[in-house]
Amino acid sequence: MIAPDAVPYLPRGVRLHRDHVRDRWVLLAPERTISLDMIGHAIITELDGSSGFAQIVDRLAAKYDAPADQIAGDVQQFLGQLAERRFLEVRA
Amino acid sequence: MKVPAPLAMLAELTHRCPLSCPYCSNPVELAARSGELTTEEWISTFKQAADLGVLQLHLSGGEPATRRDLTELVKGARDAGLYTNLITSGIGLTEKRMHELDAAGLDHIQLSLQGTDAEMADRIGGYRGGYERKMQVAGWIKDIGFPLTLNAVLHRQNLHQLPRALEMAVEMGARRIEVAIVQFYGWAMLNRNVLMPTREQAKEAERIVARAREDLKGTLVIDFVPADYHSDYPKRCMGGWGTTGLNIAPDGQVLPCHAAQTIKHLKFENVRDKPLADIWYQSDAFNTYRGTDFLPEPCQSCDRKKIDFGGCRCQALAVAGDASATDPVCVKSPFNDKMRALAEDFSADEAAEITYRTAAG
Numbered sequence: 001m002i003a004p005d006a007v008p009y010l011p012r013g014v015r016l017h018r019d020h021v022r023d024r025w026v027l028l029a030p031e032r033t034i035s036l037d038m039i040g041h042a043i044i045t046e047l048d049g050s051s052g053f054a055q056i057v058d059r060l061a062a063k064y065d066a067p068a069d070q071i072a073g074d075v076q077q078f079l080g081q082l083a084e085r086r087f088l089e090v091r092a
Numbered sequence: 093m094k095v096p097a098p099l100a101m102l103a104e105l106t107h108r109c110p111l112s113c114p115y116c117s118n119p120v121e122l123a124a125r126s127g128e129l130t131t132e133e134w135i136s137t138f139k140q141a142a143d144l145g146v147l148q149l150h151l152s153g154g155e156p157a158t159r160r161d162l163t164e165l166v167k168g169a170r171d172a173g174l175y176t177n178l179i180t181s182g183i184g185l186t187e188k189r190m191h192e193l194d195a196a197g198l199d200h201i202q203l204s205l206q207g208t209d210a211e212m213a214d215r216i217g218g219y220r221g222g223y224e225r226k227m228q229v230a231g232w233i234k235d236i237g238f239p240l241t242l243n244a245v246l247h248r249q250n251l252h253q254l255p256r257a258l259e260m261a262v263e264m265g266a267r268r269i270e271v272a273i274v275q276f277y278g279w280a281m282l283n284r285n286v287l288m289p290t291r292e293q294a295k296e297a298e299r300i301v302a303r304a305r306e307d308l309k310g311t312l313v314i315d316f317v318p319a320d321y322h323s324d325y326p327k328r329c330m331g332g333w334g335t336t337g338l339n340i341a342p343d344g345q346v347l348p349c350h351a352a353q354t355i356k357h358l359k360f361e362n363v364r365d366k367p368l369a370d371i372w373y374q375s376d377a378f379n380t381y382r383g384t385d386f387l388p389e390p391c392q393s394c395d396r397k398k399i400d401f402g403g404c405r406c407q408a409l410a411v412a413g414d415a416s417a418t419d420p421v422c423v424k425s426p427f428n429d430k431m432r433a434l435a436e437d438f439s440a441d442e443a444a445e446i447t448y449r450t451a452a453g
């Protein structure tokens with residue numbers, strides 16, 4: 001679980017990339033390419049290296065006009081999967 | 093079948109290498125330095141690859157660091173928009189060069205491991221002092237902060253070192269380790285008597301990997317290439333022939349997989365003569381084994397054919413004598429008994445001696 005004030009960020013070697021040939025956003029990582037849907041892309045672009053988890057959730061909730069606790073669950077799951085595969089780091 | 097655009101490209105910048113591993117994936121007939129693509133030719137190929145849809149570029153060899161223009165090539169690849177991964181033994185990299193690669197935008201390094209101590213590593217690599225140098229390079233990688241994958245190549249001689257290799261990956265700060273049991277083509281085929289793991293070793297490796305995946309969850313990602321001579325079903329080779337990736341040989345020949353040149357009746361096109369896109373979509377070498385139409389029985393009526401595409405073409409040729417046959421690793425292949433017998437025989441050959449790969453001219 002990522003704590004509310006912990007800061008999730010993409011480590012070196014994982015970056016967002018516009019795949020023009022396939023008209024989509026992807027995360028490029030060592031030996032892996034992760035295709036991002038609209039929501040995944042929205043979450044990734046909120047990772048600025050200084051915002052805490054709760055802040056990110058609030059911004060997304062405002063942007064998509066959705067309840068924060070529902071967004072929190074989705075973001076937690078999405079980022080948790082990236083962290084498990086070492087595509088995401090979390091600073092306490 | 094609509095042909096998808098490729099996602100990954102492996103650029104074998106050179107066949108030259110200071111090491112001489114007996115399982116080297118380079119062909120037994122090595123390309124000479126004089127025939128290698130120039131800096132400009134490589135960079136043009138990278139741009140064409142990016143336009144074609146390639147996202148990930150692997151710079152490999154031989155030892156890519158033997159190319160003096162390596163930094164320039166990395167920069168060219170990044171400018172083309174490619175994620176750039178360097179596959180190296182570490183030999184030939186200095187601290188200064190690593191900082192230059194960093195500045196050029198290198199995304200990731202994959203460091204090969206021939207053994208977990210100098211005695212084993214230098215014997216397998218055939219290069220004294222290689223291990224010590226590699227450890228030094230690993231230190232620089234960590235200091236600079238390059239993301240690292242450790243690539244442990246295992247076989248009968250060093251499989252017992254797997255637990256230590258996993259520890260070393262964690263110590264080096266690697267996020268990922270590739271545990272690859274030697275696949276048998278080219279040089280490895282010549283050395284199968286020395287390298288073939290026993291069935292017991294292969295099973296033990298699977299157990300160790302399964303346990304380590306639990307213990308190191310979130311710390312180290314483990315990718316495992318099991319011993320395919322001891323498996324029941326073949327692996328999906330290259331994600332499927334002509335669907336996902338392509339290789340460029342040092343002289344510019346475009347190959348569907350790194351061992352494809354063992355299939356003598358295929359004719360390979362060259363980036364010096366034709367646009368890469370034409371080669372990918374139209375050449376016979378890519379089209380011959382695309383999809384599943386070429387497969388014979390038992391594959392045609394098998395429900396796994398969309399999963400493994402009948403396995404590896406090069407292995408089919410090597411053991412069944414026909415590149416379009418069912419991969420003999422498969423329990424349904426008529427050559428499976430032969431395959432198993434071969435595996436047992438080779439793994440029991442205690443007296444076998446190493447044939448090192450020779451130098452590229």
Ligand code: SF4
Pocket residue numbers: 109110111112113115116117118153154155181204449
């Ligand atoms: S496998 Fe060994 S000999 Fe072949 S290129 Fe790699 S380091 Fe060199």
Ligand code: SF4
Pocket residue numbers: 325326390391392394395396397398400401402403418419422423424425
């Ligand atoms: S019969 Fe062919 S398709 Fe079926 S599992 Fe074996 S190799 Fe794969």
